[in-house]
Amino acid sequence: MATIDLKAVQKSFGPIHVLQPVDLQIRSGEFVVLVGPSGCGKSTLLRMIAGLEETTSGDILIAGQRVNDMEPKDRNIAMVFQSYALYPHMSVAGNMSYSLKLRKTAKERIAKAVKGAAETLGLSKLTDRKPRALSGGQRQRVAMGRAIVRQPQAFLFDEPLSNLDARLREQMRAEIKKLHQRLGATSIYVTHDQIEAMTLADRIVALDAGRIQQIGTPLDLYQRPANRFVAGFIGSPAMNFVSGTFRKGDEGRPPHLDAGHAAIPLAELGIADGRALTIGIRPEHIVFADPEATDAIDCDVELVEPTGVGTIVHLRFGDVALKAYRPGYGDWKAGGRLRILAPVEHIHVFDGETGMRIEHGGEARV
Incomplete structure (x- = not known):
């Protein structure tokens, strides 16, 4: 399998800059997920690697070779599309073998490759069927099988599960991960679904507005988000945010965020009193406090x-809405009251203007 290196890669459509300079090194055999909201540039970047879009500037190297001027067919990569892109008049075997036939591959080699891919993907009993006789999940397997038989240097996935229902998405997500573990193939996967990113990736590349916001393992992005965008995009339910003013405290009060309705304790940040901050805390880290607890915040439910495996409780204090998550069930009811705490070791702090992360002494380390 091959390495893929992007060096200051940019893309513009006239005056519109879709991708700012992107630098990224993908190791051989690595599964990298490009994640971000619609319009962030992730699919455009994937299509440039595939050769389906020209780069405005910068270099793309596959296995150390610059491929900017190579045709897609000469890059020795395989792409799995959102739309499956199967030939309706061909059987499963015909679709999987078509690219090999175009290359005039020996019939014995084609038969062996199709048989192996079909067995790997659980399609052995379906090779004579046409696409119209297959489910969505089976069609996506055929699309992956068509990529596998080519034995490419790298696999590119462009939101391959977005047309499937929730149950099939979960099933196919697991199958893609098992397939990668079996083949050890260099893979780049594009999605806007952060759960897919968290479960599939060796490393995640989070993009927004054409810029890389953070690169790291799923836990890196979850536990130490580089900025407010990453903090809010990664995690389900999403992180809670409260904005306010940092107060250094005095003899009778520790440093805290003055949120207007409440004072939320913070560690000493070494920054100026009065600086605008946003703090974040994940729903699962909110603590339901005893009625007599000090420094707790009173909230309306x-x-x-109920989600089946747990419960999401929507809370409000003043004009701030929060979500808390608890495994299992409780006797919480809309219209009731709860007192909550935000443990300082689970609080993330971001600059109120730039949105960038600010380290503080109370935060848990990865």
Whole structure:
């Protein structure tokens, strides 16, 4: 399998800059997920690697070779699309073998490759069927099988599960991960679904507005987000945010965020009193406090959502809405009251203007 290196890669459509300079090194055999909201440039970047879009500037290297001027067919990569892109008049075997036939590969080699891919993907009993006789999940397996038989240097996935229902997405997500573990193939996977990113990736590349916001393992991005965008995009339910003013405290009060309705304790940040901050805390880290607990925040319960494995409790204090998550069930009811605490070791602090992370002494380390 091959390394893939992007060096100051940019893309513009006229005056519109879709991708700012992107530098990224993908190791051989690594599974990298490009994640971000619609329009962030992730699919454009994937298509440039595939050769389906020209780069405005910068270099793309596959296995150390510059491929900017190479045709897609000469880059020795395989792409799995969102739309499956199967030939409706061909059987499963015909779709999987078509690219090999175009290359005039020996019939014995084609038969062996198709048989192996079909067995790997659980399609052995379906090779004579046409795409119209297959489910969405089976069609996506055929699309992956068509990529596998080519034995490419790298696999590119462009939101391959977005057309499937929730149950099939979960099943196919697991199958893609098992397939990668079996083949050890260099893979780049594009999605806007952060759960797919968290479960599949060796490393995640988070993009927003054409710029890389953070690169790291799933736990890196979850536990130490580089900025407010990453903090809010990664995690489900999403991180809670409260904005206010940093106060250094005095003899009777520790450093805290003055949120207007409440004072939220913070560690000493070594920054100026009065600086605008935003703090974040994940729903699972909010503590339901005893009625007599000091420094707790009184909240109204607005909504209770049982999810099966746990419960999401929607809270409000003043004009701030929060979500708390608890495994299992409780007797929380809309219209009730709860007192909560935000443990300092689970609080993330971001600059109120730039959104960048500010380290503080109370935060848990990865």
